[in-house]
Amino acid sequence: MSHYELRCRECGRTWGNQPRSICDDCFSPLEVAYDYDALRASISREQIAQRPPNMWRYSQLLPLPQGYEPRLPVGFTPLFQAPRLAEQLSGTTAAAKNLYLKNDAVCLPTLSFKDRVVAVALSQAKAFGFDTVSCSSTGNLANAVAAQAAREGLKAWIFIPSDLEPAKVLGTNVFGAKVVRIAGNYDQVNRLCSQIADEHRWGFVNVNLRPYYSEGSKTVVMRLKRSVTGVSQS
Numbered sequence: 001m002s003h004y005e006l007r008c009r010e011c012g013r014t015w016g017n018q019p020r021s022i023c024d025d026c027f028s029p030l031e032v033a034y035d036y037d038a039l040r041a042s043i044s045r046e047q048i049a050q051r052p053p054n055m056w057r058y059s060q061l062l063p064l065p066q067g068y069e070p071r072l073p074v075g076f077t078p079l080f081q082a083p084r085l086a087e088q089l090s091g092t093t094a095a096a097k098n099l100y101l102k103n104d105a106v107c108l109p110t111l112s113f114k115d116r117v118v119a120v121a122l123s124q125a126k127a128f129g130f131d132t133v134s135c136s137s138t139g140n141l142a143n144a145v146a147a148q149a150a151r152e153g154l155k156a157w158i159f160i161p162s163d164l165e166p167a168k169v170l171g172t173n174v175f176g177a178k179v180v181r182i183a184g185n186y187d188q189v190n191r192l193c194s195q196i197a198d199e200h201r202w203g204f205v206n207v208n209l210r211p212y213y214s215e216g217s218k219t220v221v222m223r224l225k226r227s228v229t230g231v232s233q234s
């Protein structure tokens with residue numbers, strides 16, 4: 001039994017684990033729900049601190065398939081104290097006393113925060129048996145999907161608005177993904193991807209894998225919280 005499953009945010013119906021992002025009963029978004037009681041017994045701050053410095057140290061708090069072995073050290077990007085900005089803001093908010101900026105522009109492998117979400121989505125894409133992954137994107141997500149799909153041995157198809165500057169998907173092409181330019185804006189590209197996801201057995205990271213994809217985002221905050229509360233770094 002997995003320690004997580006998909007649950008409807010509105011009506012609460014559970015859907016197990018499958019490539020799906022919408023509840024058929026009430027058309028609301030699905031999210032990953034964890035069995036926190038079971039998790040509490042198997043996880044400790046000390047144990048996490050002894051693991052390598054990347055987002056996989058929080059694996060029990062992520063929706064990863066059983067026995068999943070990550071191949072890339074994603075996440076755990078540095079924090080920089082910003083005392084001068086804190087000073088400027090101190091007149092407006094009390095929370096600016098200890099101000100840190102998170103530099104996710106050094107996140108591996110494609111230097112963007114999207115690497116986190118794609119890493120979790122692709123772990124599930126493999127578990128669900130997809131051999132092709134895809135996304136609608138305006139740049140960062142395209143590069144993250146293309147790079148990590150190449151690493152995982154998955155095919156990648158990327159759908160972008162036709163007027164996107166070529167420089168934004170340069171990395172996508174380098175990693176061998178198929179890039180399809182769609183005559184339309186991002187919303188239209190996104191809608192097209194939802195239709196394709198219904199027809200093909202493809203894992204769209206931001207469509208049918210979206211609930212898992214979204215969980216990767218929270219790893220940004222995990223490091224932040226640990227640092228500002230003064231716990232020593234490993």
Ligand SMILES: [Zn+2]
Pocket residue numbers: 008009010011012013023024025026027028
């Ligand atoms: Zn529902």
